[in-house]
Amino acid sequence: MIKVTLKDGVIREFEAGTPAAEVAKSLGMGLYKAATSVRIDGELADLRAPLEQDCRLDILTFEDKEGRHAFWHTGAHVMAQAIQHLFPAAQFGIGPALDDGWYYDIGGTEPFTPDQFEAIEAEMKRIVKADLPVEKRFITVEEGREIFKGQTYKLELLEEYAEKGWQLSVYQQGDFTDLCAGPHLMSTGALKAVKLMSTASAYWRGDAAKDSLCRVYGTAFPKAAELQAYLDRLEEAKRRDHRKLGKELGLFAFRDEAPGFPFYLPKGMVLKNTLIDYWREVHKKWDYVEIATPQIMRRTLWETSGHWDHYKDNMYTTVIDEEDFAIKPMNCPGSILVYEMEPRSYRDLPLRYGELGIVHRHELSGALHGMFRVRCFTQDDAHILLTKDQITDEVVRIARLFDEVYSLFGLPYTIELSTMPEDHLGSLEDWEIATNALADAIKSIGKTYEVNEGDGAFYGPKLDFHIQDSLGRTWQCGTIQLDYQLPGRFDLEYMGADGQKHCPVMIHRVVFGSIERFIGILTEHFAGAFPTWLAPVQAEVIPIGESHHEYAVKVTEALKAAGVRAEADLRSEKMNYKIREAQLQKIPYMLVVGDKEAAEGTVSVRARKQEKGGVKKLEEFVKEICGEIAAREN
Template identity: 55%
Template sequence: MKVIYNDGTVGECPKEEELHVIRHTAAHIMAQAIKRLYPNADFAYGPATEHGFYYDVDLGDTKLSDEDLGRIEKEMQKICKENLPIKSFILSREEAKKLMEERQEKYKLEHIDDLPEDAVISFYQQGEYIDMCVGPHLTYTKALKAFKITQQSGAYWKGDKNNKMLTRINGIAFASKDDLEAHLKLMEEAAKRDHRKIGREMELFMTSDYGPGFPFFLDRGLIVKNALIDYWRELHRREGYIEVSTPMILDRELWETSGHWDHYRDNMYTTKIDDNDFAIKPMNCPGGMLVYKSRPHSYRELPIRCGELGVVHRHELKGALHGLFRVRCFTQDDAHIFMTKEQIPSEIKGVVRLIDEVYKKFGFKYHVELSTRPEDSMGSDEDWEEATNGLRQALDEMGLEYAVNEGDGAFYGPKIDFHLEDSIGRTWQCGTIQLDFQLPQNFQAEYIDENSQPQRPIMIHRVVFGSIERFLGILIEHYAGKFPVWLAPVQVKVLPVSDKTLEYATEVYKAMTAAGIRCVLDDRNEKIGYKIREAQQVERVPYMLVLGAREAADHTVTVRNRDTGESETMSLEAFVEKTVRENKERIF
């Protein structure tokens, strides 16, 4: 694929960069289409992204409808057919400002002001449209063959809530129409699996305008959440973790000591108590440090593995909120491990094995990233190098493949991130392991070594689910709401064919509940076909027991399987034993 670079040269694009170039070019062609339809449009940023492209546009008082998005897409198709050559040129900073002033591009002018005085600025042009950009781009508009505008949303200029809200128009683009069609089918499948839609149908959770970003768990959703927590606790007891619970609101001084007040203040909720500043915790770790410091420790105790299912609050912009995926309040399945430097590799390996076990349990594949020191960080170069090498050593010794994500570590330490892949191929970042030399230093945490001398422990922060709420949302979409028996809010639904078998159905229902099976008796005066469809397709109950006169006479149950749609008749005792075993052993 031929591309044009910002110095005017034309060359062959590396295969791994082709999609980025296609999507970046699509953003420019979309902007040209918008400008033709809305001459007063003023453009901010228009990048390619991992999943497509977008452009943030100031349209004044104009509000776009779905029909308007369709018009923009048709204009893009027209521009592609015109086969306009795409050219590049370079201007000095002053020349660039003059050009943008002539074209009345106020956001581009502001962007230029943010650049160094000696910056040389590149531009790309197709037809009448000119955009400031580093490129590269396709050489002709006709080379863009497969694209679609998908949605619009709001976005603040420069991501700052104090700036003007712009219109963000999103699209997708691919190298071929076949690739685009496959992606559209994936989006269609994703829409069917939307956890917000399924959550409403199955009555798992709700949201309210009285608490945007603060999800309400309904009784059935809480059953699933508690099942995840029970599994988490069982694993952690086995692995030698203790569990603690720390306060939700703590004094500002603690957050200053931890570094959160300086590095995370904009994401924290604050309040005043007794005329002092307090913060609602966005993370559990400072409270975990206070637990560690509550008494002296010997090297013989280390490592100390300390778990906490802590409810944390983080301020997210309203426009970014999304079901259970992006919330302002969630349960973090935290753990903090205090150890010596020599114990770093073995403890990292232990956490990796635990995370691997959990993800395989749910049927997820995953890949690993090592994230290094960000610009906004605390601590010495030596500490960062030692911490990063400790994580790298553990991954290498386990033979795990991993990518390096430069500059994406936490402000207090490098981290290992686990990106799991769901049943339709989407990836989600969930588990993380962060190695921290800074917090023990800030809090002057100590242990007494074998020579009776005080030493500084090293700290691991780690999560497996990440956020239990978000992980539940992922599971809903991964399984399309069809949870395995041990997670299902209703495991069995008893469906009498008529009132004549209601007495036997009640007997079966009592046997189920006595065995600890989550069971519902549907004794409504409805046709059996309707009851089955509702239980199987809407409530997604794993097993439906259809009970007629024959089953009552033989003391059997006809079991309809949710996933296969097939039915099997067996004794009541055999079915109870089977379901109890699936629940206890967490069989998928």
């Protein structure tokens, strides 16, 4: 008998060799039917995997990220099988699961079009209805060559995996076999609702010198209602697209003359500056000092920092006086130069430098995406120099700052710990110490985190904060990166309490990520209807007729004097037209004024939040809106 530790530490005994699926079944048929895959001692596996020794077993369902990936990975195979039936000449590349479905790269045929989706979906449904068992087996390279005879891309992958010494495995469902490590569902029948979404072209292995393939995207859900809810969310996301709203609301624009470089329009600058004002207020409260460092610095600086070797392809460079310079893609080396400018003592630490630094990164044109991926952005950076024994307390402090900021915007979040990548600086010992320090800090404040193996920065591990917007989408914004490497590369020092010189540790962190990206996220999160404190125009004064212009101006000036961003619409348009325009601009308050309001010193309030409307004395309304702005209500 073996001991299997389940959720909440419950231990059950089973015969050695019992499949994980049988353990799930013993816990209840509901769990068994919902299960998609498992983790055995932290390693992902199929439900069919046998349990050979004492272990920790986590049973995953569609509610778990990794469980969804197993579900969607099987969906990719079902789609490929359907395409194989309908287009026998198809050549299959790779078909991974994504965060909302899957894609499969396919060659050997004309590119697929949406007109063909219905036939492919119909064939997928037949495969699902057949409830074909999905079976895994390990193969030799010779067996693989026979199985994938004629499949050029699969044979290339097979030879590559074999050369690396990887264990080769295939998954088979009916007449379809794929080279794959898994995990997958037990059978095809769980994919109750399938949908092909779109196509795109993609170079094989991402290499422009190789074949161009057709990338087909799809998704699936356990229930038709869940699929429909997902499609509804996509439609809502289109309505909230920040690129569309940014143009309609006059916030920002992009021009062919500067691809990837945003133009801020007047209202967009108000929004940006309001966020920056808040950033400065928060950082002053948490004892940061603000600095600004040069945009362009010598190549030698970037060689010392390691960016020239590890990040050069993303940097813009120039030559000044016959010497190489680079436009900064990061702010950290500048902060290091500030630290170097005078002797430091342990009494000075931690030193918290905040910088709203404009950075430039050479992103590929195909990767550009509105404000989410630009080539120039304002990074709300901070770099903290501290001693090793201050790390835990400082990370706790930063995490609390993050919590304060994200809570203000109504953005729940999760935390991810990214560990050492292959391309890294420093010793394994330093990486282990740094990684444990981050993990311990998060645990100490009662937060949980997921581990993202191998995705740390080249100089140290990091904690990434993934915020969730009003549509349930997640965005990686805040990050805390612990760096033992850069201070050493620059020979930074401080005088310790022992009278000896020591090298400080550096923490890199951002809370918004970048001002531009955060504006894009907030635009979609609020669907352009920003909270009053953040709205570019907070109140629009609308006179009923031309004879009421004078009072409209008086109301507007009273609001401006109180610090409210107010405008009067004095155009020769009808009142209802002006109201409609203000509604489309998503202005929080419209103040309609006519004879009665002018005579009584009131305003007729039309508010986005209906409970805040009604006829009010001007002084009363000014007091109310100023209170709402000061409290930064959402």
